[in-house]
Amino acid sequence: MIFELINDKIKAGKKQVAVLVDPDKFSGEQLNALQCHEKRIDLIFVGGSFTFKHIGDVIARIKEMVSIPVILFPGDVTQLSANADAMLMLSLISGRNPEYLIGNHVLAAPRIMEYGLEPIPTGYIVLNGGKKTAVSYISNTNPIPSEQHDIIVATALAGKYLGLKMIYLETGSGATHTASPELVKKVKSTVDLPLIVGGGIKTADQLTSLFNAGADIAVIGTLFENNPDALQNILDRIH
Ligand code: 1GP
DSSP states (O other), rough: HHHHHHHHHHHTTTTTTEEEGGGGGHHHHHHHHHTTTTTTEEEEEEOOOOOOOHHHHHHHHHHHHSSSSSSEEESTTTSTTTSSSSSEEEETTTOOOGGGTTTHHHHHHHHHHHHTOEEEEEEEEEEEESOOOOHHHHOOOBBOOOTHHHHHHHHHHHHHHTOOEEEEEEEOOOOOOOOHHHHHHHHHSSSSSSSSSSOOOOHHHHHHHHHHHTTEEEEEOHHHHTHHHHHHHHHHHOO
C-alpha cells in the first residue's frame, strides 16, 4: 500500500521528493533523469489540470524503466489508469465548486474500483501563488490568499475532521512563489497529517526550508519539465 509506504517514511523522519510528470510534456530526457535518480526520488505524480495525452501510456513507459511508485494526480476523470500504483483522491477544499468536491468523484468511483487503484483521500488547498494558474481557471475556484494563514489552517483542519488522510498545499504549477515556510509550520503543527507542498519550487534552499518547516513531501514539476538535469543539483544538495 502506497499510503503506508509514505507514512512509514514520515515516521522514520525521512523527507520525500515527488516529481510531477505532465503526460502532455513527458520526454525522453525526463525518463532518463528519472532512471538516473531513481534511488533519490520517492514518488512520481502523473497528471495535471489540463492534459490530453493518454495517461496510461505515459505511466507504462515510466514503469518499464523505473520502480519508483507512480501516483495519479488527476485533474479530471479522464486521467485515471490501472497502470498507476495509487491515486490522490483530491478534494479541492479551498474551492467551493461541488464538481471538485464530489461530482467528479462520483464519476470516477466505479473506475477506481474496477482498476483496483488505491485512492488516498487528500485535501487539496490552492493558495494564491502570485499569478492566475491553470488549476484555478480549470476548476473554476478561487485560491485562498496566501497571507490568510488562519483560513488556510482552518481549511486543512476541516479536511482532517472530514477524514482526509493527507493535505496538499499548492500555489499552482509554475507559481512565482511557494507556500511560505511560516505557513507550512502552522499547518503542520495544527493538523498532524502527511503534508505535501508544491508549486514554484526551483531551488534546493526552497526545498530545504519547506522540509524544515514541516513539509513531508515536496513536489517538483515545472523545473523538471523545463530542465530535467536540474534535478541532479537539487538532489545532491538535499541528500
Ligand atoms: C503543481 O505542485 C505542483 O501542481 C508542482 O508545481 O510545476 O511549479 O513545480 P511546479
